Amino acid sequence: GAVVSQHPSRVICKSGTSVKIECRSLDFQATTMFWYRQFPKQSLMLMATSNEGSKATYEQGVEKDKFLINHASLTLSTLTVTSAHPEDSSFYICSARDGEGNQPQHFGDGTRLSIL
Amino acid sequence: KQEVTQIPAALSVPEGENLVLNCSFTDSAIYNLQWFRQDPGKGLTSLLLIQSSQREQTSGRLNASLDKSSGRSTLYIAASQPGDSATYLCAVKDKTDKLIFGTGTRLQVFP
Numbered sequence: 436g437a438v439v440s441q442h443p444s445r446v447i448c449k450s451g452t453s454v455k456i457e458c459r460s461l462d463f464q465a466t467t468m469f470w471y472r473q474f475p476k477q478s479l480m481l482m483a484t485s486n487e488g489s490k491a492t493y494e495q496g497v498e499k500d501k502f503l504i505n506h507a508s509l510t511l512s513t514l515t516v517t518s519a520h521p522e523d524s525s526f527y528i529c530s531a532r533d534g535e536g537n538q539p540q541h542f543g544d545g546t547r548l549s550i551l
Numbered sequence: 552k553q554e555v556t557q558i559p560a561a562l563s564v565p566e567g568e569n570l571v572l573n574c575s576f577t578d579s580a581i582y583n584l585q586w587f588r589q590d591p592g593k594g595l596t597s598l599l600l601i602q603s604s605q606r607e608q609t610s611g612r613l614n615a616s617l618d619k620s621s622g623r624s625t626l627y628i629a630a631s632q633p634g635d636s637a638t639y640l641c642a643v644k645d646k647t648d649k650l651i652f653g654t655g656t657r658l659q660v661f662p
Contacts, residue, residue, distance in 0.1 A: 441594070469650075478555075478640065478652040479595075528594050537582060537602065540650060542595040 437463050439531050441543025449551050450521060456514045456546045458529030465531035468512040469540060470504060473526040485512055519550045553578045553645045557653035564660055566633060572626040572656045574641035579619050582644040586615050586626050589638045589655070598639075599626070631660045 438461040446454050458468060467486050471479040483499075485491040485506035493499045501523075503515040512531075516523055526547050530540040554577045564570060574584070583602045587595040599608045599615040601624070607616040614627040624641060638657045642650040 439594075478654045479642075479650075480652075481649055484649070526592075530595075537644075539585070539597055539600055541597070542587075544594040545592070547592065 437531075437533070437539075437541040439465075439529065439541045439543040441529050441546055443546060444544060445547045445549075447549045447551065448519065451518055452550075454516045454519055454548060456516075456527055456529070456548075458512045458514070458531065458543055460510045460531045460533075460541070463531075463533045463541075464509040465512070465533060466509065467532045468506055469530045469532075470502070470512075470514050471528045471530070473528060473545075475526075479528060482514075516548065519548070521550045524548055524550045553581075553643065553651045555641060555643055555651050555653035557639075557641060557656050559656055560654065561657040562659070564631060564658075566631060566660055566662050568631050568660075570628040570631055570658070572628070572639055572641075572658070574624040574626070574653055576622045576624075576643050576651075578645065579622050580646050581619065582646070582648075584615075584617055584624050584641060584643045585650070586613075586624075587640045587642065589640060591638075595640065631658075633660050633662055635660050 440459045442457045470482045482497045483491045483493045491504035506512040528545040530542045532540045558573045585600045586598045601617040612629040617624045638655045640655045642652045
């Protein structure tokens with residue numbers, strides 16, 4: 436089945452550090468990738484949608500200069516949290532889809548980001 | 552704006568019980584509805600996907616129904632097991648091609 440690998444699974448770092456999270460589709464081409472954020476005991480909130488080779492589309496209220504998304508190939512997207520602060524601590528999850536909207540999204544295992 | 556609500560927020564049951572988890576959405580103009588399972592600290596595992604033209608989908612002990620006109624879906628879990636303990640999320644794909652998630656039902660099945 437379709438597998439999405441997300442790395443790292445956990446990051447703990449000091450305030451002011453920039454953190455990069457990778458999302459890879461292992462056995463399919465991810466024409467579209469999605470980045471979500473999840474606070475404790477809350478649901479997933481879409482941050483941005485990216486199509487391979489194009490600039491990401493950010494949801495309202497998400498700072499594009501804070502959360503840099505790159506989708507340079509059909510199997511890899513990265514999310515960089517720049518100059519992270521404690522309020523950026525959260526669980527970040529990526530998903531990937533091959534093809535049009537009615538195709539299912541396949542999710543990674545998430546990254547727990549903790550900023551001290 | 553599409554809003555997705557799940558009831559109950561938490562559920563604790565003994566092993567062997569049949570369960571019904573509820574999901575409701577405010578805008579019936581959806582493309583599909585999906586049920587996911589999330590284990591603590593993990594990503595999402597897709598359980599069932601129902602297209603807007605379908606009424607239900609079944610996989611093993613799981614059955615999901617969709618009543619688009621009333622904005623409701625149910626996930627039925629038969630003969631629950633401790634391994635079913637997790638958070639169950641429903642999500643609808645709306646006309647903007649985005650998945651809108653509910654807040655989930657935290658299920659605990661005890662032996």
